[in-house]
Amino acid sequence: MGLRLSVLGPVSAWDPQGDPVALKGPRHRAVLARLIVARRRVVPVARLVEDLWAEPPADAVSAVRTFVAALRRALEPDRPPRGRPRLLVTEGPGYALKAAEEDVDAWRFEHAVASAAELPPAEAVSRLTQALGWWRGPAYAGLDEGPWIRTERSRLVELNCQAVERRAAAQLALGAAAQAVPDLDAYVTEHPWREDAWYLLVLALYRSGRQSDALSVVRRARRLLGEQMGIDPGPRLRRLETDVLRQADHLDPGPGGTAAQVWAEATAAYERVVPSYARARLESTAGLMRDLAVTGGGGLEAARRHRVAAVAAAEQLGDAELTARVIGTYDVPAVWTRSDDPEQARWLVDAAERTLRLLPADAHDTARARLLATIAVESRGALPVEQAASGERARAYQAARQGEQLARGLGDGPLLAFALNGVFMQTFQRAGLSPRRDAIGAEIVSLGQRNDLVTYEVLGHLVRLQSRCAVSDLAGAEQHAVAADRLSERYGLPLVGVFTTWYRALRTALTQPLAAADEAYREADIALEGxxxxxxxxxxxxxxxxxxxxxxxxxxxxxxxxxxxxxxxxxxxxxxxxxxxxxxxxxxxxxxxxxxxxxxxxxxxxxxxxxxxxxxxxxxxxxxxxxxxxxxxxxxxxxxxxxxxxxxxxxxxxxxxxxxxx
Missing domain, CATH: 1.25.40 (Serine Threonine Protein Phosphatase 5, Tetratricopeptide repeat)
Incomplete structure (x- = not known):
């Protein structure tokens, strides 16, 4: 973390250690504020003089230079006396503040509000809640009024309003209507002219089962808009009032609304209670990525990306046990033997090996087994023994066997299923080993059924499907394809259909003419899109x-x-x-x-x-x-x-x- 500058409240600064930086008097703060408003652009000295004083004194230019010199000493205390400034620089006729976007809360806030518009509702709620938490009071509090500061304050107030309303809209989309009501109620009191906010509050109350309160809010909006603005509610709010009165079907959140609300309220509570720097968040992130990976193509890609970030963050904390848990939690079943991202897979294998070396040799057997299984799974598609100058293939095979041995010794069913996935990935020492893999698949199916591990039960069926196909047992393969499809449909696992669709193209290739098989494969390829x-x-x-x-x-x-x-x-x-x-x-x-x-x-x-x-x-x-x-x-x-x-x-x-x- 570098120097942080804040204007969402009193103009303040904190050094990289989190200690406040002494900015001296209001003129010094005003100069800093004016440069922040300029967003890294040069502000001529003449403009600074004009903006700082209604009636500039004779030595105004000299005073501005004095303020800048003092700010430089405060903001860059380690700079040599004649060293070139890096943050508050002189350019041409004036000065510019070359801070990074993430180091100025107003700039960061603006980016967060803009980016939230492109996020799914749950992520938007989280992003906007965090951004609104950066406000410590009125923007640029404590500075004298002036045209430049009034304009900037108005702009930030508008962004703040957008953030509040977008968060409320995202909460409604998630079914978290009751959670949105308190903040919206306070917000419309402070900003009665924001008709969109009234609309959101009425809708939130109605979806919370409070129809009479929703109608009361419409009357309140009509009164305040009339008293303070001299206008009536607009057509959108009037239509909503009519829809509330007749309990229009489209106002209901629909099936799944309750579940969405529970999710939104639980995640919001997690955001409030668990500090952003808590190590528990990394473990929770790893678990979330594991669940996300089986939701479809987009989820799988996002899970891969965020998984690496979580592991890297855990390693930075220097806690080997935490890193082991973050790596090992991602026990997503894998049936294809070529990695989707070989470079990332190699990085994860290296991270797992580093973490293994840091764990005590006589402890943490569960964590060690998960790390070994990760090495075996992520080493899929490794070079054969003839080419592996560093012995990487032999190491992956060894890791698979060690992980399996530890898991069996611990009597941990879910862990053994993960370890056997690693063994499967390393069971290609020679051709003709489909019977061995069939046995592994059968044990994984059994473990999945006994331990309620649906995704591993699916994995076992797919492994057995492959093995049955190898020996021309299409009847047996079909049984496993049907079982996998049934589980996929019941538990919402869309990627399973990719493999069963391709299997049925293979079945067509073995039983139908060339043209029919060719068409089946072309259709199967469409299933792989996205x-x-x-x-x-x-x-x-x-x-x-x-x-x-x-x-x-x-x-x-x-x-x-x-x-x-x-x-x-x-x-x-x-x-x-x-x-x-x-x-x-x-x-x-x-x-x-x-x-x-x-x-x-x-x-x-x-x-x-x-x-x-x-x-x-x-x-x-x-x-x-x-x-x-x-x-x-x-x-x-x-x-x-x-x-x-x-x-x-x-x-x-x-x-x-x-x-x-x-």
């Missing part, structure tokens, strides 16, 4: 369509599609299709193995097909070795989304192609 899962969507539709074409023996149509993270392993086959054998052979030379994830077998199949086409026996042998354990599975179907057909077909092609070159 889902907030770029790690899933990037390159998925072209890869699905490539699998269709390979399965049906048809040349691919989308050579120039955006293949996203699959580009390196698809490109050789596309070059083969384009007739550029040499370029394909060059692309295969020393090609890196695909990441060990849900697409591992599919990508090795397409690499093997390209290697066979150009006679690259070394790559063919690598593909044969990697795919052999999955000989009885469908390539790519372990994703629950796509298929490249039976792995056995590719193994035969590779074996036949090697022939005399085993």
């Amino acid at each position: 889902a907030g899962m770029p790690g899933l969507r990037l390159g998925l539709l072209p890869l699905a369509r490539l699998g269709l074409h390979l399965s049906h023996g048809v040349a691919p149509e989308e050579a120039e599609a955006d293949w996203g993270p699959y580009e390196n392993w698809v490109r050789p086959w596309l070059l083969v299709g384009a007739g550029d054998t040499e370029a394909a052979r060059a692309a295969l030379r020393d090609i890196a193995p695909p990441p060990r994830d849900l697409m591992f077998e599919a990508l090795w199949c397409v690499v093997g097909r390209a290697a066979t086409a150009v006679g690259d026996h070394g790559t063919m042998r690598r593909a044969l070795r990697e795919l052999q354990p999955a000989a009885s599975e469908l390539a790519g179907a372990q994703s629950g989304l796509i298929t490249f057909g039976p792995v056995s077909r590719y193994l035969r092609e590779l074996s036949d192609g090697l022939g005399a070159h085993p």
Whole structure:
């Protein structure tokens, strides 16, 4: 926190430690106030003289310079005697205050009011409540009247009125009508000409079940407007009076109003009772982000963004136990093995590792298990062992196993479900492990049912859906898809439908002609729009369509599609299709193995097909070795989304192609 300047009340300043800064007399404060009003622009000395005195003394210019010098000493006490000012600077014919927006309460207030207009109601209430709390009295209190200060005071009063009315409107939108009434009642008494405020008060009273009080307020508004302004209420307020009398349906907050009111009142109470600097707020934020992540694409993106900020804030406090709780609270189930934001995931893994090192080795087993599970989950899509120079893949696998062991030892069902999610993410050491993942999914389903963990029950069903698809058990996969959809509908988990929609496109690909499957995949891709899962969507539709074409023996149509993270392993086959054998052979030379994830077998199949086409026996042998354990599975179907057909077909092609070159 830097130097803070305040004009929403008496003109004041506080140093970075929170101690008041001595600003001397009213003229010094007036100079500072005038520069704040200028909003970082230069105020000529002549204008300062004109604004400070109705009849300037002969030495007015010299006096202004004296005031500025004193202010500089007060505001920048550590500046060397002849050092260049950084805050109150001389520019051309005058002076400018180069404070940051967040350091001046009036500037900060203006920004908060403007930004609140774009926020959802709950966030707007919180933002505006905080901003209104910055007022310590009338703006620029204690300064003499003058045209410049009257104009600025009027502007800030208008902004204050907007803030009060926007907050009340947001409270009504949330169903918190009763909470809005007291502040609105006091507000209209002080500002009787604000007809919008009367409207909001009447509506708030009516929605609080106080119809007679609402009508009484309309009469009060009519009297005060007539006495003080000589006017009658406007048409909007008159229509509201009529609607209140006849109890118009549109005035009722509708279904969910009570729940919204409970939420608004509870969050407002939290804002009042829990200090903004309390560590409990960071833990609450982490929990809120966990719940937000399953509400849809927008919620998932916001949760990712705010989660990192909460962890960073916890680390800054230097409390390892708090940081561990903030990191570990975000136990959102994850079924896709490629991160939506790899850079952020790596940062979170590093934060979890740092926190683990700071925790006592013989304590906090629950926190340690959550940190280990976080490392395992966030390390999804890590490089395979052959490429991981730093051993990151081995570390993620180790973390998954350690987290599971701790959770089992503690007998903590919810913790074990989280740990098993990490184990699932690291169960791709080789191809053909779908039975192992099926067992993990079954245990997660059981844990979810026994511990009322709906999101983990869904995760277990999706894992089992993937595993059933891998072994061509469509009946079993369908049972898990139906179960996941049922839970999604009952508990409001919209992102589940993305995976079940894609599964049904896969089912179509396995049972219907090429054209029908192609159309199903194109429709499934629409379900991914706005889902907030770029790690899933990037390159998925072209890869699905490539699998269709390979399965049906048809040349691919989308050579120039955006293949996203699959580009390196698809490109050789596309070059083969384009007739550029040499370029394909060059692309295969020393090609890196695909990441060990849900697409591992599919990508090795397409690499093997390209290697066979150009006679690259070394790559063919690598593909044969990697795919052999999955000989009885469908390539790519372990994703629950796509298929490249039976792995056995590719193994035969590779074996036949090697022939005399085993």
